[in-house]
Amino acid sequence: MSSEGPAEPTIRSLFDSADKKRKSLDSFFDSNSDEYQDKLNAAISELEQCKDLISRASLFSMNEGLEEVATGDLRYLVVDHTLAELVLKRKSQNRKQVLDQARGSLKRFLELCEAYGLLSEADKAAAEGASSGSMSVSSLPSDPGARRQAKIVQFKREKELKNKVESLSNSTDDEDARTFHKSYLELLIVQSIQTLEMIKLEADLLSKAPPPQPTPEPEKDDxxxxxxxxxxxxxxxxxxxxxxxxxxxxxxxxxxxxxxxxxxxxxxxxxxxGPSHNLPTMSIEEYLEEERRRGGIIEGGGEKSGIRPEVDEDDYEEADKATMKARDWDEYVEANPRGWGNTLNKG
Structure with a gap:
């Protein structure tokens, strides 16, 4: 029984595993889901390991021609392009960092393709304009008519390359395989330039966007x-x-x-x-009891109470006294009209 641990990953195993995960992402409906992002990050991680192994093995050199690269190794020239494609799908709070990382990967891919003579003069000019940080520099002409014509040429070229790649994808011939990889790389060059244009446009929009406002703290409920x-x-x-x-x-x-x-x-x-001191409070019963104690309330009737006792109508003597008293009061009121004694308001 072997006691050896798991086999070390190789360039091929990492590339194939990452490519399988990349293709499986098309089956997801929500690119923001945790499962999608987890698989996406796993594919990116494997491609970065694959790229590290390629660099350590010196698989590609800027001093050699495309014909010197083995047919089986041509497929690994697309690692940087695939990395940029996946990085742009990452969900991140720092979108600018995502754009910068993808831009860097695409520029390295185009530089490698240029070293192997895969970029035409038109591609070089377009790549330089697309990767420029200034919006005034574009990969397409500024004249509207010429710009439209360039778009048509670009679209036709991309369509022809796609058809060529599709027709050669199932060939087992070594020469057809090399033609397939070369055509596929040319197709990715066209797409890389287009992606760089979109990255530049998005980065410009981000630079003009207002800074995010801090989220106000919700008021605490009582x-x-x-x-x-x-x-x-x-x-x-x-x-x-x-x-x-x-x-x-x-x-x-x-x-x-x-x-x-x-x-x-x-x-x-x-x-x-409210007031800075506590106001005294008492009930109505307590108030009446206090007034009674102070003599403010007279109980039992009498002259001080202000209540006239009722006269017994059968007691003629008391009735006559009450009548005379009322008559005297009426005569006094008649002889002393109201305000008669007030001399303050008289001239």
Whole structure:
């Protein structure tokens, strides 16, 4: 029984595994889902390892021609392009960093293709304009007519390359295989230039976007401020019956006496804008008892009480006295009209 551990990953195993994950991403409906992003990051990680092994093995050299590269190794020339393609699909709060990383990978891919003589003079000019940081430099002419014509030529070339790649994809002949890889690389060159144009446009839009506003903290609910207080409850029928005035609700939920609901915020407001001292309070019964003690309330009738005793109609003597007293009062009022004695307002 062998005690050897798992085999070390190779350029081929890492490339094939990453390519399989890349193709499986097309089956997802939501590119922002955790499963999609996890598989995407796994593919990126394997491609970065594959790229590291390619560099350590010196698989490609800037000093050799394409004919010197083995047919089986031509497929690994696309690693940087595939990396850029996957990185652009990453969900990130820092979109600018994603764009910069993808731009760097595409530029390295185009530089490698140029070293192997795969870029035409038109491709070089277009790549230089697309990878430039200035929006004034474009891979297409500024004249609208010439720009439209260049777009048509670009579209036709891309379509021809796609058809050629598709027709050679299943060939087992070595010469056809080399033609397939060369045509595929030319197709990716066209697509890389287009992607660089889109990256430049998006980066320009990001630079002009206003900075993100800080998210305001939500106001704390009054109930949240008191939920940590012991014996706190939002149910009125659970309030203790020993509060002043007795219980608010009966066991079956019916109100036993009038009450008013106030929030914690309103109570704090009353304490802030109210008097700085506690005002004395007393009940009506306590007030009447205090007035009675001070002599402010006279009980039992009498002259001081201001209440005239009723005269017994059967007592003629008392009735005559009351009649005479009333008549004397009427004569006094008639002889002394109201305000007669007031000399302050007279000239």
């Amino acid at each position: 109930r949240q401020m008191t939920r940590g207080v012991p014996e706190y409850s939002e149910r009125l029928d659970t309030i203790n019956n020993n509060i002043k005035g007795g219980a608010l609700l009966s066991p079956d939920g019916k109100p036993l006496r009038p009450f008013r609901l106030v929030s914690q915020r309103e109570m704090e407001k009353q304490r802030v804008f």
